[in-house]
Amino acid sequence: MPIYKAPVQDTLFVLQDVLRTQDYGNLPGFGEATPDLIKAILTEGAKFAEEVLQPLNLSGDNRGCKRDPNGRVTTPEGFQQAYEQFVAAGWGSLSVEQVFGGQGLPHFLSNALQEYLISANMAFMMYPGLTLGAIAAICAVGAEEQKARYVPKMAAGVWTGTMNLTEPHCGTDLGLIKTRAAVQADGTYRLTGTKIFISAGEHDLSKNIIHLVLAKMTDSPDNIKGISLFIVPKFLVTPDGALGERNLVSCGSIEEKMGIHGNATCVMNYDGATGYLLGEKDKGLRAMFVMMNAARLGVALQGLSQSEVAYQNAATYARERRQGRALRGPQCPQDSADPILVHPDVRRMLMTARAFNEGARGLALWGALQVDLANVASTPAARQDAEDLIGLLTPVFKAYFTDQGFANAVNAQQCLGGHGYIREWGMEQFVRDARIAMIYEGTNGIQALDLVGRKLAANGGRALRLFTGQVSTLVQHTLTEPSVAEFAAAVEHGLGDLQAATQWLIRNALMKPENAGAASTPYLYLLALVSMGYMWLQMARAAAVGLTEHPDEHAFYAAKLDTARYFFCHLMPETSLHKIRVEVGAEPLMALPAEAF
């Protein structure tokens, strides 16, 4: 049976030693998040993840969700009870505003906790995860009456939410959707159409499901400019907030898929279902993007979380499994063989995962802090900076974390040899579950296009300048600090590659956008690695301080520096390769005629 132990000490190191969130105590919501409260919540949440959710992960995968002929969907055994506990503990509403019944705590704290919960059971956490996205969209563009009607129940977890975008013939290109909304005399709409790949579309965990659905009004243009967003509750809600009649929306089938079997991925049929316009007519995509951006950061966490749990299981196996002898001579001569952790190539796989996990955790928490600062920082300029930074890096985190999370899950599986391929060990589930995160909420290729096509160019490149300026400042400060100078030099080199690639894009992609398209994925990787280097440099610096100030935690801080070193020796040098690929341009990609494929 797979194991999981939430990395609470690592989280606290990032929050307190690196990001120093305690220094923001004067900001709204931050004051409540005292170091003691943070530690208490993380410790309690870790326990829930380890003891309640993790034991349901493998069994949830084996059982999957079942749909009966009437369209009712049953989640795997144990999910209902776990969801009740989840709701009772308030895990889903940590960062929801207090006015809606949430706890109003900072995002960095809920983000820290989410990582644990998703490591323990990714499929389960999609139910409340999508609810958070739906809450964000309703809060962003909904009328006060809509917020009051839906958000408190969703924040409490009594109701859950979904996103309904994809249709059989369109995923990325939402201009092609066919679902129609016809206005009724009472101002409501009748929605008709079919949506596919709807995660948590139908299930038995909550009393109601609030579907947010993209559709075209009958008098709107039949293209990307005619899309509106609607609230379509499974059960209509009466004016007093009680559940009314069953709406004409139903689950037509559950998709048979590669993984996340514990989550019901549904075909949803809208057969004249009653819907309520959310936000403005024909501006549905804008509202959907609010939800999508929150969701993309959540998906980035899925990449990290699956990498972490897979790493933990592989490391445990490598410490225990005895096979062969160390190249430097037997390490356990009294036993028949040494643990496979003595083999450098096994360590290569584990260290790659570890260096990613710790760097990505740092970035995820840094990103969540930016989300908080974008909301509550004390000056408009500080709020704008935070919004610029998280806007720029959202597609980077989504694509890089999920690509690498999957790759690390595959490497972790590899550490177990044949046992990694057998279901009972649970490693192959991590691989299958992690795989979806590279696809949904916009494929990773779409993230790369969002980065080079929108985020880089927005406001004259302001966000990238801000980010590279911060990296550069840190590099200048640390190049002369003996404990981290070698790392600073590595970041400087990576930053140079990034700046050269950016200049190349400016010179070559404005007139020929295919050069931007061809460069998009390698450019995203370049920026990701510079971000990781930026975070690792901060973490190494904090660890060097910790080594001096906390001799009792020597092993912890020394391990951070060892892992930093691995990151800078093995992973950071990839930037040069990505720079070369950016500068190749589109021609070698586009030369082959379509019919030759």
Next chain:
Amino acid sequence: MPIYKAPVQDTLFVLQDVLRTQDYGNLPGFGEATPDLIKAILTEGAKFAEEVLQPLNLSGDNRGCKRDPNGRVTTPEGFQQAYEQFVAAGWGSLSVEQVFGGQGLPHFLSNALQEYLISANMAFMMYPGLTLGAIAAICAVGAEEQKARYVPKMAAGVWTGTMNLTEPHCGTDLGLIKTRAAVQADGTYRLTGTKIFISAGEHDLSKNIIHLVLAKMTDSPDNIKGISLFIVPKFLVTPDGALGERNLVSCGSIEEKMGIHGNATCVMNYDGATGYLLGEKDKGLRAMFVMMNAARLGVALQGLSQSEVAYQNAATYARERRQGRALRGPQCPQDSADPILVHPDVRRMLMTARAFNEGARGLALWGALQVDLANVASTPAARQDAEDLIGLLTPVFKAYFTDQGFANAVNAQQCLGGHGYIREWGMEQFVRDARIAMIYEGTNGIQALDLVGRKLAANGGRALRLFTGQVSTLVQHTLTEPSVAEFAAAVEHGLGDLQAATQWLIRNALMKPENAGAASTPYLYLLALVSMGYMWLQMARAAAVGLTEHPDEHAFYAAKLDTARYFFCHLMPETSLHKIRVEVGAEPLMALPAEAF
């Protein structure tokens, strides 16, 4: 439903334009393989792959193999009839010696055909594939009586074969095996023990199953030096070759695994089963390695074949699926959207797979030609050269082809977006099936150790010198040929990285073997890329000739040059990164204390 079309023209291009196998007509076995015969066999084999095996791939995955309470195993519906056709057509015995009832044709031809058959149905082809490995071991070390008794029936496919190495507590480290063989008065042995992960261990396709089993004789040392190899038939064979009594070997269970569900992966129980010593006492590993080397080349083909079929399906989808518009402006303005093949990032994924597939096919056929030349070349020196080359590159092909094959299957799945994650499209099966090839027949980490620990150093580095000498000679010849000079320069650069990394190993790994272990995987990748560059340079040169000499095939040869260009721009530059990783040394990998993992 997934599709598959065997790439016959590509195979013929490699065999005839690049390797010029027709020039070897004076060698035994090669004379029969006239261009006409080659084309006829490939065309007929392609048809069998496309029409018989491929339609059973997805259904075989869905149904899997079933074991009844008596230990009888049933293969998926349709496998029996397909196997009968396979045997009747003689597809399993193309390169088996005529004296054993095979067709005595060169390995390059059977290898070409194997690729098609494995693309069509990897799980199915493991049954006859393992039989070929068992035949190779019996032919290599068996007594004449054993060859006569077992090989003809196995070559005919009436009986199949297996390899029994792994036990619950040992895979890589075979010195730990516990299965025991006790000699009997009649000179036979009684085998007792449990073997796991036995592919094709029990099934309903053949009348008998010839297990080759590693075990320790009761009077042998209990370590790697005390292992012998035994023939343990499912049904004992009477002196006249008929099937006698059922032996005491049985399938205890079928493993639940990530993929290759159409192949029965069995726990095999030996309960005093009768076995016959194959080869010398205590020299079982040597004989097993004969089988293993053949098997490793077969597994390398699995990587290529899954990449090819996944590519074909992704390319077909990308040509047909309409979503969004080309960055250069609408290409199909009359339609609601352009095919996604217009997007550079989709092409990046497809071109990466294509450049790999064609290069790896070239190398696989070149490797099979070396196997032939090692057997039948006209001088001892030529035979030795061929054996050195294929010995050096077997671990490289096994690890690189399977790593990249898997990565390409993942990319191909990505091209389909959410549809790639759904079972009915078949893409996720390619990913799950391809995954095992990185693990079995020695994990890819073991391949890398075999390369740097054994193959590089053997005979004072003779094999690598021979190979790099051949590459260098080609580079020198082609640097001045305008049509391929840019490619030659890229190979020269990669070769420089390889030579620098080799020198680093010579200087740093002899005294400190952990440096070799730490360098093993990046070094393997370096050598793999130089091999791919070597092959692509030859293919580009042949394509440039073809463009001039066969104007009617302009599109085919032009596509080869376009793909060569992509390979050299995007994939070949990775050598520098691998060189950096080799030269980092073991320290950053080994620094972290075991208890910190």
